[in-house]
Amino acid sequence: MKLLDIYIIKKFLGTFFYAISLLIIIVIIFDISENIDEFLEKDAPLSEIIFDYYLNFVPYFINLFVYLFTFISVIFFT
Numbered sequence: 001m002k003l004l005d006i007y008i009i010k011k012f013l014g015t016f017f018y019a020i021s022l023l024i025i026i027v028i029i030f031d032i033s034e035n036i037d038e039f040l041e042k043d044a045p046l047s048e049i050i051f052d053y054y055l056n057f058v059p060y061f062i063n064l065f066v067y068l069f070t071f072i073s074v075i076f077f078t
Contacts, residue, residue, distance in 0.1 A: 012074065030041060
């Protein structure tokens with residue numbers, strides 16, 4: 001693999017994972033702020049919230065936005 005290819009792949013993947021991570025963190029914060037009353041009302045344990053709810057929640061949003069952030073990453077690093 002040429003040096004230029006490695007540089008482009010690093011820039012693309014760095015931008016892509018940074019953008020996806022930032023979006024997922026923002027979405028989780030908003031979801032927690034919307035659902036905190038329900039979590040407290042039902043006395044849901046923290047491990048159940050994290051492993052049952054958000055472990056299924058995060059891949060759904062990654063799958064939903066992967067195409068958009070692929071496009072944004074290509075536009076941003078070029």
